Amino acid sequence: MLTLRWLVRRRRKAKRPGAERGLEEFERMIGYRFRDPELLVCALKHRSIIFETGERRGATNERLEFLGDAVLDLLVAEQLYQDNPTSREGHLTRLKSLAVSGRQLANKARRIGLGSYMQISSSEARSGGRNRRSILEDALEAVIGAIFLDGGLEPARVFVRRFITDDLDGRLIREKEKNYKSLLLEYVQGNALGLPRYRVVAEDGPDHEKTFHVEVSVGEKKVGTGVGRSKKQAEQQAAREAVAHYGLRNG
Known part of the structure; x- marks a missing residue:
């Protein structure tokens, strides 16, 4: 047993080719100590290193990435399901896509x-x-x-909530705030009100500096107007007014 523990400690402290920092430091930083440090070694090994070390391809992190992708999807879906008890399936799917996008994961x-x-x-x-x-x-x-693989679902859940979805509510609120057209569309479709229709009602200014006036209607009712330097911007402003009309500004 002492020999095994010594080998594990030695493995954690060993200099790994192509790495700038050690495993022990990483474990302290994430707050999780691996029972099998070889799993962490593999998770942090990019396939490019095998061309310098001559290791077999299976020793890189590609298989663990495949598994982790599925675990992450499950844990984020679980959190969104628990935190949004009245949201429809389509809305939850869009929220999950935002939470686990490649850009978000890379930033984390x-x-x-x-x-x-x-x-x-x-x-x-x-x-x-x-x-x-x-x-x-x-x-x-x-x-x-x-x-x-090392500790089961609970430590994976702790890691995801600490390092990936820690600011999820804020990100989702910001996304809603900047995409009023999507929020309006989701609401009217979910309530069988038909589709929103956007119409340019006026254009001001010279061609290189136009201002567009847009109104949005649902059914026969005008629910919002907007003004912007582009049609897209004016439509967003009109949708924002419509979102407020339906009482969804903070929804």
Whole structure:
């Protein structure tokens, strides 16, 4: 037993080719200590490193990324289901897509400095691989998969809620605020009111500096008007007024 523990400690402290920072530091940072550190080693190993070390392809993080993607989907879906008891399936699907988008995952990975813990080839590192979106989002999902295999669903849930969905409510509110057309469409379809119709009712100014006036109607009723430097901007403003008309501004 002492020999096994010594080997595990040695593995955590060992210098990994292509990595800038160690496993113990990463475990302290995320607040989870692996019973099997080899899972973490694998999760942080990009496929580019095998060309420098000669390891087999299966030793990289691709399989763990596949598993972690599914675990992340489950945990985010669970959280959205619990936190939004009156939302319809279509709305929940859109919220989940926002929460687990590649851009969001890469930003979360950057926040914890994930790239510096990864094993990647020297050529990949020189070309900016430690900050590349695709590499970071895959590695973050691989870490989730590794935590799930090592400790089960509960520690994976803790990790996801601490590092990925910690600001989910704020992100969803900001997304709603900037996309009033989608919010209006979702509401009128969900209540069988028909489709919103946008119509340009006036244009002011010269061609290079036009101002557009738009109104939006649902059924036979005008529910909002908007003004903007482009038709799209004016439509968003009209939809914003319509959202307020239906009492959805903070919904």
